[in-house]
Amino acid sequence: MPLRVPPLSSLRFFEAAARHRSFKRAAAELNVTPSAVSHGIVALEQALGVELFVREPRGLSLTPEGDLYLPYISEAFALIATGTQRLPDRRANRTIAVSCAPTLASRWLVPRLYEFREAWPNVSVTVDTSRRQVGFPVDGFDFAIRLSRGPVAGASWSRLFGEWLVPVCSPACRDTLLDHAGNVDLRRATLIHVNTASEDWQTWLDATASEGIEPSGGLRFDTIQLALEAAATGLGVAMGRRPLVDPDIAAHTLVEASAHGVASETAYWLVSAQGADDRPDLLGFKRWLIEEARAFDHHAPSHSNTRPAVAR
Known part of the structure; x- marks a missing residue:
C-alpha cells in the first residue's frame, strides 16, 4: 500500500x-x-x-x-x-535563471546579455534582482552573483571582479566644494550613503586616514544605483565603485571628488548550482560570464592611491 x-x-x-x-x-x-x-x-x-x-x-x-x-x-x-x-531536455529552448543585485544587473550584466544571446540564441535568461537569499536548488536558480569577501563552503564560487571605492559627485557639486587652493573640501559635502552596502564611506575614510569628515550624516538610499543618481543630480557626494561607475565618469555626469581610491575587500562572485557544469548551456553561460568579467576587470585602476586625504 x-x-x-x-x-x-x-x-x-x-x-x-x-x-x-x-x-x-x-x-x-x-x-x-x-x-x-x-x-x-x-x-x-x-x-x-x-x-x-x-x-x-x-x-x-x-x-x-x-x-x-x-x-x-x-x-x-x-x-x-x-x-x-538533470533530465535530458529535448526542447529547443532552455532557460537560465540568475539572481543578481539590481545595480550590477542594470550596469553590467544586462548590457552584455545580447552577446550571450548571439552565441546561444535558443537559450533564454531570467534575471531576478530581489535581495532574498537564494537556496540551491530549491529556489530554481542556476546562478547567483554575490558580493563577498571570499567563497563560502557548500557551493561552487568563481571570482568575477573587484571594486575600487572613490567619492563621486556632479561637476557642479564639485565646484561648490573647492577651497581657495582648488582642493575639494569633503567636510562641507553632503555624504550620500547606501544602507545595503557592506563597504561605504566609513571604509574609505578609515583607509585614507581622512580627518574632519563626519560619516554619519547626509542622505541614505537602499541601492547603489539610487545613490549614484542622487549624486548626479547634485544632492551630494556618493561612494563610487569603479569600474561600475566608469561610464558615468567618462560621460562627465559624475566626477571624482577625490584622487584617492581604495581597493574594496569584497569582490563579485559567481555562485553556481550543483550540476551546473553538466548542462552545456549552463557551462557556456558560466564560461562566458567569467570571460566578460576578466576583460572588464582589466579596466579597473591598476593601483590604489591610499595616501591620507586630509580634508583641509
Missing part, C-alpha cells in the same frame, strides 16, 4: 514559510496571497494532526514538530529540483 503524501502545494507553502518565518514573504516568493499560504498550512496541520508553527505577534516560529519536519521537506524539494535539472 503506497504511503500517503500531503498535497505538494501545502508542503511548498510550509517550506517557504518556515524558511522566511513569514506567511507574507512566503506568499511573495510563491506569487500567491498570504491567505492562501495560511489556509494551506492549516490544511497541512490538520492532515498531519500536529501544529507546525507558533503564531506570534512579531512573527512565526516553528514548533518542535515543525522543526523536525522541515529538513525532510527541504531535502525532498531539493531532490525534485535536482532530478528535474
Whole structure:
C-alpha cells in the first residue's frame, strides 16, 4: 500500500514559510496571497494532526514538530529540483535563471546579455534582482552573483571582479566644494550613503586616514544605483565603485571628488548550482560570464592611491 503524501502545494507553502518565518514573504516568493499560504498550512496541520508553527505577534516560529519536519521537506524539494535539472531536455529552448543585485544587473550584466544571446540564441535568461537569499536548488536558480569577501563552503564560487571605492559627485557639486587652493573640501559635502552596502564611506575614510569628515550624516538610499543618481543630480557626494561607475565618469555626469581610491575587500562572485557544469548551456553561460568579467576587470585602476586625504 503506497504511503500517503500531503498535497505538494501545502508542503511548498510550509517550506517557504518556515524558511522566511513569514506567511507574507512566503506568499511573495510563491506569487500567491498570504491567505492562501495560511489556509494551506492549516490544511497541512490538520492532515498531519500536529501544529507546525507558533503564531506570534512579531512573527512565526516553528514548533518542535515543525522543526523536525522541515529538513525532510527541504531535502525532498531539493531532490525534485535536482532530478528535474538533470533530465535530458529535448526542447529547443532552455532557460537560465540568475539572481543578481539590481545595480550590477542594470550596469553590467544586462548590457552584455545580447552577446550571450548571439552565441546561444535558443537559450533564454531570467534575471531576478530581489535581495532574498537564494537556496540551491530549491529556489530554481542556476546562478547567483554575490558580493563577498571570499567563497563560502557548500557551493561552487568563481571570482568575477573587484571594486575600487572613490567619492563621486556632479561637476557642479564639485565646484561648490573647492577651497581657495582648488582642493575639494569633503567636510562641507553632503555624504550620500547606501544602507545595503557592506563597504561605504566609513571604509574609505578609515583607509585614507581622512580627518574632519563626519560619516554619519547626509542622505541614505537602499541601492547603489539610487545613490549614484542622487549624486548626479547634485544632492551630494556618493561612494563610487569603479569600474561600475566608469561610464558615468567618462560621460562627465559624475566626477571624482577625490584622487584617492581604495581597493574594496569584497569582490563579485559567481555562485553556481550543483550540476551546473553538466548542462552545456549552463557551462557556456558560466564560461562566458567569467570571460566578460576578466576583460572588464582589466579596466579597473591598476593601483590604489591610499595616501591620507586630509580634508583641509
